[in-house]
Amino acid sequence: MGGTAIPHAAGFVANDTPRIVTSRFDHEDGYTLERYEATGGYQGLRAALDRAPGDVHGEVRDATVLGRGGAGFPAGVKWGFMPGDVWPKYLVVNGDESEPGTYKDRLLMERDPHQLIEGCLIASYAVGLSQCFLYIRGEMAVAQERVANALNEAYAAGYVGKNILGTDFSVDIVLHWGAGAYVVGEETALIESLEGNRGMPRLKPPYFPAAIGLYGKPTIVNNVETLSNLPWIINNGAAAYKEIGTETSPGTRMVAVSGHVKRPGVFEIINGTTTFRDLIYGEDYCGGIRDDNDLKAFVPGGGSAPWFLPDQLDLPFEGSKIGPQGSMLGSGAIMVMDSTTDIPKAALSLTRFYAHESCGKCVPCREGGTWLEKILSRVVAGHGSKRDLHLLLEVGQSICPGNFPHASSERLGLDAVPFPYAMTTICFVGPSAFAPVHSALTLFPEEFAVRVSDDDPGTGLAGDRPSLSTSVPVELKGVGAGG
Amino acid sequence: MVVFSGDVLILANEIISRYPRRRSAMIPLLHLAQETEGFVSEGAMAEIAELVGTTAAEVLGTCSFYEMFKREPVGKYLVNICGTMSCQLLGADELIHHAEESLGIKVGATTDDGLFTLERAECQAACTEAPCLQVNYRHEYRVTSSQFDQLIGEIRGGSRAGEIPPHGTLGLTRQHIPSDKGVGAVAPEDVTGAPVWLPTEEQS
Secondary structure (H helix, E strand, O other), rough: OOOOOOOOOOOOOOOOOOOOOOOHHOOOOOOOOOHHHHHHHHHHOOOOOOOOOOHHHHHHHHHHEEOOOOOOOOHHHHOOOOOOOOOEEEEEEEEEOOOOOOOOOHHHHHHHHHHHHHHHHHHHHHOOOOOEEEEEEOOOOHHHHHHHHHHHHHHHHHOEEHHHOOOOOOOOOOOOOOOHHHHHHHHHHHHHOOOOOOOOOOOOOOOOOOOHHHHHHEEEEEEEHHHOOHHHHHHHHHHHHHHOOOOOOOEEEEEEEEEOOOOOOEEEEEOOEEHHHHHHHHOOOOOOOOOOOOOEEEEEEOOOOOEHHHHHHEEEHHHHHHHOOOOOOOOOEEEEEEOOOOHHHHHHHHHHHHHOOOOOOOOHHHHHHHHHHHHHHHHHHHOHHHHHHHHHHHHHHHHOOOOOEEEOOOOOOOOEEEOOOOOOOOOOOOHHHHHHHHHHHHHOOHHOOOEEEOOOOOHHHHHHHHOOOOOOOOOHOOOOOOO | OOOOOOOHHHHHHHHHHOOOHHHHHHHHHHHHHHHOOOOOHHHHHHHHHHHOOOHHHHHHHHHHOOOOOOOOOOOOOOEEEEOOHHHOOHHHHHHHHHHHHOOOOOOOOEEOOEEEEEEEEEOOOOHHOOOOEEOOEEEOOOOHHHHHHHHHHHHHOOOOOOOOOOOOOOOOOOOOOOOOOOOOOOOHHHHHOOOOOOOOOOOO
């Protein structure tokens, strides 16, 4: 079988946290059916088949499994949004992990594909889904191999397909390859891609997938990690799941911490209570900043998230505590910047990503993202003017009107502006192009001010704009209020 | 050259049969064409149009959206170096610059011997192992300049042939659904009611 000779993808670091989704990462052959069955695999499926489907749905809803794709919406609730009497219903698994900083779904697919398959089966049984499509990012060749092999094993053993384990539960799971497009990770774009189209998101409402999804039918789109939690939940119960973490953020979740830390790694952490300080400085986690440098800033929730400062280190992994502080937990991806970081350049690496990945449908994202990248590139290269900095904020206004969220800063005397933002676009790729620019400009204005010239090569608008100085730019506080 | 003939056609039809609508097979068939020819040719797109029941223009429309589909031939080995934040923070720009010097080409170009195409790529989901790159979509982690040169040398020398297939081949194992085990795809309009395992009183 292809893939056996390939060493496991590096990155995962085990600790004392309950291993809800990463339990088989300790085994070299954790991705084989043999090891899966020997370690309790498919017991959750058997238990589910002994219960009424509605019962299984209820258990998942009680457990409050928050979506792990970035939006954090409870899976059991999402399932309940499907209209009762419309058939067929589909399950589409979002294995298109592409958010900058995010590294967990690939590990789950490569190292425990049967767990994902079992999760799909439990979901399909619970709400009556007739077919399941496992959409795996095209660039993840080894994940595709492992999942294909696992599906072949599972079909042969009677876990997938017609009359599963001798019951009247039947479902096919089809492995579908992506082809390289970040925007396709958005659930409606994923469905468009599965239909054979360009991956352009649909407007919600009315195109909430639970109502109108694949081929216009009710569709559940769930993330790989979300579904991977289901076998444990069915085996151990929602109550046991809720004993871990907090009431609103129960269980565990996988987090990747990368950048300027001593030991970057992927960890399974306790949801709701683990803090950013634990992750960045804890001995069980990243062990501090490389070379013992100072922390400058960090991205708390994947490339789309507004940045945090050392001021926010003690915030826990609890969505309701993060939003008011100006950001989001997103896809569980933390990128750490130390004191050596060139902030404008770091912002550019993210803005460029989102500008490139724009699907092109919405003007503010297609044009705005492109201009954000061009103007910021000019500033980073040393050819920018002070007017360019205001231009960046203005362009951002056309994507996200009003006050854009940001963290508080004791150094600058800034209060937090809470998340979420308003947006003029169909999806959040456009806003994500702006988020790094806004965070960098708001929290480190002096790094931009020294890089630009006073000259305004423009149309004489300089006189209307407040000038920027290297001291605290009072004009940038409350940026966006009135544009 | 007809791309979809013989075994490739058999496989294409098998893939199409998995979907409730033929058009959904478009991306898998584009991958299959790229695997066969090393890139996606106009002829292949026209054949795919026939197979899924649409026009060549529609196939081009879908194909041109996705980064992985190369509509011009590329080198046997596509070297994608990630330049997004986590990798950029740990020296991706320097690695890309070194790769250009080492291979003697600029990003986007192919070496004269047709062996390597170098590209700057976006996040490859290996952020803790930065800086990283992929060769034909297989990862290499924490790549230093000298490790890069060593990798290129190994590929040139043939010692990676078993591990890194030529451009176009994705997972080395394919899914096959045995006909006696699979449920089979049903067109959505042909499904009239709830699946049989749901109790009839259930509404959700």
